[in-house]
Every structure is written in structure tokens, then in C-alpha cells.
Amino acid sequence: MNPRVLTAVAAGSGVIRREQLLDLGLSPADIRAQVAAGELIRLRRGVFTTGEHWTALDEYVGRPLLLARAAVTTMRRGWVLSHDSSAHAWELPILRPNDPLVHVTRPGFTNAWTEYRVRHHLARFSPSQVGWVQGLPALDLPRTAVDIARERGVVDGVVACDAAMQRGVTRLDLEAAYAIMTCWPGVRWAREAVALADPGAETVHESLTRLLVLEAGIGEPDTQFPVRTTEGIKWCDIRVGNHIVEAHGMIKLRPVADGGVATRPADEVARDQWKRERLLRDQGLGTSNVYWEDHWGARRAVAIERLRRDAAETAALRGAVLDERLARDAERIRREYGDRRRARPSPVM
Structure with a gap:
């Protein structure tokens, strides 16, 4: 593979866009041939990684996080990582769902839909709840843990909240995260998960x-x-x-x-x-x-x-x-x- 492509992939934390490949001298036929040979892996339309990089990543965190990075690369309008994807970026241990998806959120009236393996959420959050981690914008630990509880239930929520408290998040932080969620879907699960959370659970x-x-x-x-x-x-x-x-x-x-x-x-x-x-x-x-x-x-x-x-x-x-x-x-x-x-x-x- 062209060494300049490898350099660009490394600079992009594992992802490269089709336009970049064309600028580096690959033709559309070259891209198709390298995808067919497994030298390039198509993460989503117009975004790739190398086969070597993909193979080196684990299936539980590494690959889902790379897919999230690829999704955010193509998005506009202030989307940030949330839910499972935010947890992966913050290295927060969570249970693996039966159907892993990329999760992103942007401000708006509470709503959600799934398209091309990406779960889009519209929900209110403040700028102070967004941090940059591994070069990606992501909702912070308290909001991430509470959102996982709302989305996936009490058991998954307790696991996420325990892990967040292990990282220094307090119960008051978690309660503040769901305080604005009056009548939001799943908020009852979030309240129960936070009430049950215990920083003494280390795994x-x-x-x-x-x-x-x-x-x-x-x-x-x-x-x-x-x-x-x-x-x-x-x-x-x-x-x-x-x-x-x-x-x-x-x-x-x-x-x-x-x-x-x-x-x-x-x-x-x-x-x-x-x-x-x-x-x-x-x-x-x-x-x-x-x-x-x-x-x-x-x-x-x-x-x-x-x-x-x-x-x-x-x-x-x-x-x-x-x-x-x-x-x-x-x-x-x-x-x-x-x-x-x-x-x-x-x-x-």
C-alpha cells in the first residue's frame, strides 16, 4: 500500500476519506481493488481504514469506536458521541448490547431513529456536558451513564453508573445529569440505576x-x-x-x-x-x-x-x-x- 496512505490513516486515527485517497493518487478502480483484496476496509460510504488496522482492533471497543469515528467524520450539525459510543471513547466499561450501534446526539426535541447502523438522538444537553476525548466530541461520563440506563435498562445502567463512579463521578453528578429529563423515555430506569449505583463495584x-x-x-x-x-x-x-x-x-x-x-x-x-x-x-x-x-x-x-x-x-x-x-x-x-x-x-x- 502507498506509504502516504498509511501516514494519512495514522493521522486520521485510523480512518481516511475517499477524497483523501483520490488526492493521494489512487483511482476509483484502485480503491475498489484494494477493498476487494482486503487491504482497505469500507467503514461506511466514503470512509475507509486499512485491513491491518481493522484486524488489530478488538470487537468490543476498538472496532465500535472506529465505526463511530467514521460516522462522525461524515456528519455536520453539531453531532457528538453519546451512549455506547461515548462510553467507548471515555474507556468506560459497559455491557455489550445484542445489536451494537454507533450512537450520536445533537440538541433538539427528544427523539431517536436508526439509519445505516447509526442511532441518532435528539435531546437537550449543555455545552459543559461535552468534552473532547481521543479527538472526538462526546457527552461526559455522568450523561453517558444516565443515557445508557435510559436506552438499555436498569442492569446496563447500573454497570455504567458503577463504572462512572469508579472514575470519580458522584451520585449527585449522576442525579444532575437526569434532572432535566422529566418525562423522557426511560428516565425511570435511569433513576433506579443511579439509586443502585456503587463505586465499590470495580468491574x-x-x-x-x-x-x-x-x-x-x-x-x-x-x-x-x-x-x-x-x-x-x-x-x-x-x-x-x-x-x-x-x-x-x-x-x-x-x-x-x-x-x-x-x-x-x-x-x-x-x-x-x-x-x-x-x-x-x-x-x-x-x-x-x-x-x-x-x-x-x-x-x-x-x-x-x-x-x-x-x-x-x-x-x-x-x-x-x-x-x-x-x-x-x-x-x-x-x-x-x-x-x-x-x-x-x-x-x-
């Missing part, structure tokens, strides 16, 4: 697990609960009474090079997890593990029954109310460290 999996605990009706979830053990402080995903619920995913076993977080062999990571559960039991806590597949389909009902059974067994053995010693110690740890992200490594006791 999408933890957000979903917290909702699973609520649905099980075993108590109010307390996120990032610290427990002092004989081998230092252990921060637990969720606590209800004297029972700990941990969200486990393959990401903990997968090496960093393969997109995971593991820096040691999988068997060592699994062994440490079993050891961690023993340390928590030694402190008088029961444990349950929740896996990604537990959130969907028939597995969800099975997981809820398992949580209820495990929590009932713990309550029978340890009582339904958190042990005073654990409560006092957790309060001291939180007062000293704030939360797990700011906690310093704890010495072995």
Missing part, C-alpha cells in the same frame, strides 16, 4: 454480582469489605452479614499478554484463591463464588438458590449480623486506607 462482573445478591434477597451488599487475616488484609468483593461473595472470572487466570491480569501460572493463582477462602473462614466468614456464566439464562436461577443456601448456612453457624470484631476492624482499616485502591501492602501478621 462489570462485580456490578452484576451485586445485583445478583440483591435479587437473592440475602441482605444489603457491602462492597470492598476488608478483613485482617494472618497473612495481611484481604479485600472482599461483597459482604452480606458474615458471608462473603466473590466474583470470579477467567481474567484472573489469563496471562497479561493474553488480555488477563495474571502474572503467575494459573495453578498458582487458583491455589492462592483456595488459600484466601481458608483465611476468610478462619476469621468466621462464609464464602460463595459467582462466575460470569451465573448471570445469564438458567444458570442465574441456580446461582440465586446457591447464594441463598450458602448465606443461610453461614447465618446458622455465625449469625445473621456481622460479628462486632470484624465490624470494628473493618472500620479501622477503611478509616486508615480509604479503600482497596489506596491501601498499601499489609505486612504479614
Whole structure:
């Protein structure tokens, strides 16, 4: 491929328009031939990327964001990224919808329509709610999270709001974002999602697990609960009474090079997890593990029954109310460290 084309694609953050290709010396026949050969990928009418760049992007964030960039490249009239597309630009973790679309919004009376895989929204927003991220105009984090809740429901909304709060957005910020949405479609979902949001849910999996605990009706979830053990402080995903619920995913076993977080062999990571559960039991806590597949389909009902059974067994053995010693110690740890992200490594006791 012409090196000048590669330079232009890089300068355009992965996209290039047909007019640019023609200006760089390609003929219409050249463009058609390179598209047929897979050297160029047509993102939408008149906008392309290279096959190499497209292949290097992941299907969950990278490619949807590039499609959004291509869409905005051809638009006028003050469109900005919103909803899922804004979340991708801000690197805000969200659930992937069944039918991913590019989302853009511009000021106007509340309305929406889909055309050529782009969901166009008309809605009011203030200039202060627009920021530039990765070279694109996008609605800010509070508005993005609230819009996702309105568009896709409470579960998706809680995931987005949790993630936004993890990034420093407050509940007041989220409430302010939906304050103008009187009688807007889906605003009830937004209110519910904001009310349920918790910055202690550090991942999408933890957000979903917290909702699973609520649905099980075993108590109010307390996120990032610290427990002092004989081998230092252990921060637990969720606590209800004297029972700990941990969200486990393959990401903990997968090496960093393969997109995971593991820096040691999988068997060592699994062994440490079993050891961690023993340390928590030694402190008088029961444990349950929740896996990604537990959130969907028939597995969800099975997981809820398992949580209820495990929590009932713990309550029978340890009582339904958190042990005073654990409560006092957790309060001291939180007062000293704030939360797990700011906690310093704890010495072995």
C-alpha cells in the first residue's frame, strides 16, 4: 500500500476519506481493488481504514469506536458521541448490547431513529456536558451513564453508573445529569440505576454480582469489605452479614499478554484463591463464588438458590449480623486506607 496512505490513516486515527485517497493518487478502480483484496476496509460510504488496522482492533471497543469515528467524520450539525459510543471513547466499561450501534446526539426535541447502523438522538444537553476525548466530541461520563440506563435498562445502567463512579463521578453528578429529563423515555430506569449505583463495584462482573445478591434477597451488599487475616488484609468483593461473595472470572487466570491480569501460572493463582477462602473462614466468614456464566439464562436461577443456601448456612453457624470484631476492624482499616485502591501492602501478621 502507498506509504502516504498509511501516514494519512495514522493521522486520521485510523480512518481516511475517499477524497483523501483520490488526492493521494489512487483511482476509483484502485480503491475498489484494494477493498476487494482486503487491504482497505469500507467503514461506511466514503470512509475507509486499512485491513491491518481493522484486524488489530478488538470487537468490543476498538472496532465500535472506529465505526463511530467514521460516522462522525461524515456528519455536520453539531453531532457528538453519546451512549455506547461515548462510553467507548471515555474507556468506560459497559455491557455489550445484542445489536451494537454507533450512537450520536445533537440538541433538539427528544427523539431517536436508526439509519445505516447509526442511532441518532435528539435531546437537550449543555455545552459543559461535552468534552473532547481521543479527538472526538462526546457527552461526559455522568450523561453517558444516565443515557445508557435510559436506552438499555436498569442492569446496563447500573454497570455504567458503577463504572462512572469508579472514575470519580458522584451520585449527585449522576442525579444532575437526569434532572432535566422529566418525562423522557426511560428516565425511570435511569433513576433506579443511579439509586443502585456503587463505586465499590470495580468491574462489570462485580456490578452484576451485586445485583445478583440483591435479587437473592440475602441482605444489603457491602462492597470492598476488608478483613485482617494472618497473612495481611484481604479485600472482599461483597459482604452480606458474615458471608462473603466473590466474583470470579477467567481474567484472573489469563496471562497479561493474553488480555488477563495474571502474572503467575494459573495453578498458582487458583491455589492462592483456595488459600484466601481458608483465611476468610478462619476469621468466621462464609464464602460463595459467582462466575460470569451465573448471570445469564438458567444458570442465574441456580446461582440465586446457591447464594441463598450458602448465606443461610453461614447465618446458622455465625449469625445473621456481622460479628462486632470484624465490624470494628473493618472500620479501622477503611478509616486508615480509604479503600482497596489506596491501601498499601499489609505486612504479614
